[in-house]
Amino acid sequence: MAYRLAIAGVTGAVGQEFLSIIEERNFPFQSLKVLASSRSAGKKMSFKGKEYTVEEMTKDSFKDVDVALFSAGASRSREFAPAAVKAGAVVVDNSSAYRMDPEVPLVIPEINPQAIKTHKGIIANPNCSTIIGIMPVWPLHKVNSVKRMVVSTYQAASGAGMSAMLELADQSREILDGKAPMMKVFPHQIAFNCFSHNSALGPNGYNEEETKLVKETRKIFDCQAIAITATCVRIPVMRAHCESINLEFTNPITPDEVRSILRSAPGVTVLDDREHNRFPMPIDATGKDNVFVGRIRQDESLPGNRGINLWVSGDQLRKGAALNAIQIAELL
Amino acid sequence: MAYRLAIAGVTGAVGQEFLSIIEERNFPFQSLKVLASSRSAGKKMSFKGKEYTVEEMTKDSFKDVDVALFSAGASRSREFAPAAVKAGAVVVDNSSAYRMDPEVPLVIPEINPQAIKTHKGIIANPNCSTIIGIMPVWPLHKVNSVKRMVVSTYQAASGAGMSAMLELADQSREILDGKAPMMKVFPHQIAFNCFSHNSALGPNGYNEEETKLVKETRKIFDCQAIAITATCVRIPVMRAHCESINLEFTNPITPDEVRSILRSAPGVTVLDDREHNRFPMPIDATGKDNVFVGRIRQDESLPGNRGINLWVSGDQLRKGAALNAIQIAELL
Numbered sequence: 001m002a003y004r005l006a007i008a009g010v011t012g013a014v015g016q017e018f019l020s021i022i023e024e025r026n027f028p029f030q031s032l033k034v035l036a037s038s039r040s041a042g043k044k045m046s047f048k049g050k051e052y053t054v055e056e057m058t059k060d061s062f063k064d065v066d067v068a069l070f071s072a073g074a075s076r077s078r079e080f081a082p083a084a085v086k087a088g089a090v091v092v093d094n095s096s097a098y099r100m101d102p103e104v105p106l107v108i109p110e111i112n113p114q115a116i117k118t119h120k121g122i123i124a125n126p127n128c129s130t131i132i133g134i135m136p137v138w139p140l141h142k143v144n145s146v147k148r149m150v151v152s153t154y155q156a157a158s159g160a161g162m163s164a165m166l167e168l169a170d171q172s173r174e175i176l177d178g179k180a181p182m183m184k185v186f187p188h189q190i191a192f193n194c195f196s197h198n199s200a201l202g203p204n205g206y207n208e209e210e211t212k213l214v215k216e217t218r219k220i221f222d223c224q225a226i227a228i229t230a231t232c233v234r235i236p237v238m239r240a241h242c243e244s245i246n247l248e249f250t251n252p253i254t255p256d257e258v259r260s261i262l263r264s265a266p267g268v269t270v271l272d273d274r275e276h277n278r279f280p281m282p283i284d285a286t287g288k289d290n291v292f293v294g295r296i297r298q299d300e301s302l303p304g305n306r307g308i309n310l311w312v313s314g315d316q317l318r319k320g321a322a323l324n325a326i327q328i329a330e331l332l
Numbered sequence: 333m334a335y336r337l338a339i340a341g342v343t344g345a346v347g348q349e350f351l352s353i354i355e356e357r358n359f360p361f362q363s364l365k366v367l368a369s370s371r372s373a374g375k376k377m378s379f380k381g382k383e384y385t386v387e388e389m390t391k392d393s394f395k396d397v398d399v400a401l402f403s404a405g406a407s408r409s410r411e412f413a414p415a416a417v418k419a420g421a422v423v424v425d426n427s428s429a430y431r432m433d434p435e436v437p438l439v440i441p442e443i444n445p446q447a448i449k450t451h452k453g454i455i456a457n458p459n460c461s462t463i464i465g466i467m468p469v470w471p472l473h474k475v476n477s478v479k480r481m482v483v484s485t486y487q488a489a490s491g492a493g494m495s496a497m498l499e500l501a502d503q504s505r506e507i508l509d510g511k512a513p514m515m516k517v518f519p520h521q522i523a524f525n526c527f528s529h530n531s532a533l534g535p536n537g538y539n540e541e542e543t544k545l546v547k548e549t550r551k552i553f554d555c556q557a558i559a560i561t562a563t564c565v566r567i568p569v570m571r572a573h574c575e576s577i578n579l580e581f582t583n584p585i586t587p588d589e590v591r592s593i594l595r596s597a598p599g600v601t602v603l604d605d606r607e608h609n610r611f612p613m614p615i616d617a618t619g620k621d622n623v624f625v626g627r628i629r630q631d632e633s634l635p636g637n638r639g640i641n642l643w644v645s646g647d648q649l650r651k652g653a654a655l656n657a658i659q660i661a662e663l664l
Contacts, residue, residue, distance in 0.1 A: 150631075172504050173505075196609065205630075206629060233486065233574070233643075235567045235569075237568070244563040277528065277533055279527070309561060309563055311528060
C-alpha cells in the first residue's frame with residue numbers, strides 16, 4: 001500500500017514542508033516526482049538518501065501518479081489539477097482554486113473526514129488561517145453550537161511564501177542598521193510593523209483571507225447558519241499564525257468545560273497556564289503538528305455565560321498547509 | 333499664564349516624549365523641574381536651549397510647582413502624588429494608580445473634558461490601549477450607543493518602556509545572527525514572536541491590560557452599560573499600538589455613516605483606502621498625534637446592519653500617554 005506520489009510546487013515553503021512531513025511520518029510511497037515551474041527544473045534535491053531532479057510541471061507529468069500534492073498557487077492548480085485527475089491521480093490541492101467548488105470536498109481530517117468520500121479526483125486543503133482558527137472551535141461546536149465568531153488574526157510571513165520570510169529577515173536587518181527597508185514581496189514594510197492582510201478586497205471591504213475564513217468554515221462545519229466576522233492582519237512573525245477568537249454559543253458554557261473538551265480533542269494542545277501567564281506563542285507552535293490554544297476565558301460581555309474567548313497559535317506551514325494535506329492523503 | 337512645571341519620570345520613554353511634545357506645542361511654562369529616581373539624579377539634559385539637572389524625586393520636590401506630569405509607575409505615583417497635591421500642584425498622572433478612584437477624573441480631552449472640573453488635585457491619564465481604542469469609538473457612541481465591543485490588541489514594545497524597545501531591537505539582531513535571544517524586560521521572546529500581554533492576571537483570567545480597557549472605557553464614557561471584552565497581545569513593533577475593534581450598535585449604522593462621522597472627529601484620521609488596500613499601520617501612526625482608523629466594514633455576522641468592524645493605530649507614547657496628559661494640562 002505505497003503510493004506513487006507527486007509534489008507540485010516542491011521548491012516552495014509548503015513544498016519543502018511536504019518533504020519533511022513525509023519523512024517524519026514515514027508516509028508510504030513507492031515513487032516520487034518532484035515538480036515545479038520551469039525556473040526550478042533541473043535542480044537536484046536529495047530526500048531520504050536518494051537524489052531527485054526537479055521536473056517542470058506539464059499536463060503530462062501525472063502518468064503513473066496515484067496522489068499529487070499541489071502547492072503551486074491557484075492558477076497552476078486550475079491549469080494542471082484537471083490533467084492530473086484525468087491521468088488517474090487524486091489531487092490534494094493546497095490552493096484556493098477549488099475550495100468553494102461544491103463538487104470538491106474541503107477537508108480537515110479532525111473535523112470532516114467523511115467529506116473525503118465524495119471526491120471526484122480533487123480534495124481541497126483549507127486556507128491556513130481557517131484550519132488553525134477552527135481546529136479548537138469544532139470540538140466545542142459539536143457539543144454546543146457556535147452562533148457567532150469574531151476573529152482577529154496575527155499572521156506570519158510564511159503565508160506569503162519563502163521569499164516573504166526572507167523579506168522579514170532582510171528588512172529587520174536593514175532597519176536595525178538604520179537603512180530603508182526594501183519592499184519586494186509585501187506591499188508594505190513587514191519588519192517592526194503590521195498591516196491588514198495583503199489579499200484583494202471585495203466590494204464589502206473584506207479581503208480574501210477574511211472571506212475564506214467565513215466561507216470555508218461554513219463548508220467544513222457543514223453549517224451555513226454560523227455567523228462569522230474576521231479581521232486578518234500580518235505581523236512580523238516567521239511561520240506560526242495566532243488568532244484571537246470570540247465565540248458566542250447557543251447554550252451556557254464555562255472555561256472549565258472548554259478546557260476539558262479541548263484537552264481530549266485531536267490535534268489540539270491546551271496551553272492555558274494562568275498562574276505563570278503562559279499561553280500559546282508562535283515560537284511554541286513553530287514546527288509542531290498541533291494547534292495550541294489558551295486564554296480560555298468567559299466573555300463577560302455576553303449574558304448567560306454563552307461567550308468564550310480563545311487565543312490560538314498554529315504552524316502555518318504544517319497544520320496550516322502541508323501537514324493537513326498529508327493527513328488527507330493518509331485518509332485516502 | 334505660564335505654569336511652573338515638573339516632570340516626574342523624565343528619563344523614561346514617556347518622560348522624554350513629554351519634553352518633545354512640550355517643545356512642539358510650545359506649551360507655556362515659566363520653570364521646569366525634571367525629576368526621576370535616585371539612579372538618574374545628577375544627569376544633565378538640555379531642553380529648549382537650557383540645561384537642566386535631573387533631581388531625585390522626593391516629597392519636597394513640588395514646592396512652587398503648578399502642574400506635575402507623572403509617568404514614573406503606579407507605586408511612585410501613590411507615594412509622591414499626594415505630596416505634590418499637598419504642595420499645591422495639580423498632578424496629571426499617567427500611571428494606573430488613581431484611574432479607577434471615584435474621586436479622580438479619568439480624562440481624554442476629546443471625549444470627556446468636562447470631567448476635569450471635578451478634580452481634587454489629581455487627574456488620571458487613561459491607559460494607552462484604552463485611549464487609542466476608544467478615540468474613534470466615542471464619536472460613534474455619541475450618535476448611536478455602542479452596546480458591545482470585542483477588542484483584540486496588537487501592542488508595541490514601548491508600553492513596557494524604553495528598555496523594552498531596546499530589547500526588541502537587541503533580540504531581533506541576536507536571532508538574525510543565529511544567537512539565542514536574551515530576555516531581560518519581557519518574560520518571553522518579543523522579536524519575531526507575539527504573546528499575551530505581560531500584566532498580572534485576575535481570577536477571571538483577564539490580564540490587567542484587558543481589565544483596564546473595560547473599566548476605564550466605562551468610566552470615560554460615563555456608561556456602565558457598555559459591554560466590553562478584550563484580548564491584549566504584544567507584537568514586535570516599536571511604539572504604535574493597533575486594535576481590531578468589533579462594535580455592536582443599538583441602531584443600524586453603515587460604513588459610510590461611520591466614515592463621515594469619523595472624518596469630522598477631533599484627534600482621529602480616517603485612512604480607509606480600499607482601492608489601494610491602504611489602511612493604518614504602526615509606521616503611519618508613529619510620531620503622529622492622531623489615532624488612525626480604517627478597515628471600516630459592516631459586520632455581516634450581526635443582523636440589521638448593527639455591526640461595524642474597525643482597525644485603529646495610534647502612537648503609544650504620544651496619544652497613548654504623553655500627548656493626552658499634556659492636552660489635559662492645556663485644558664486646566
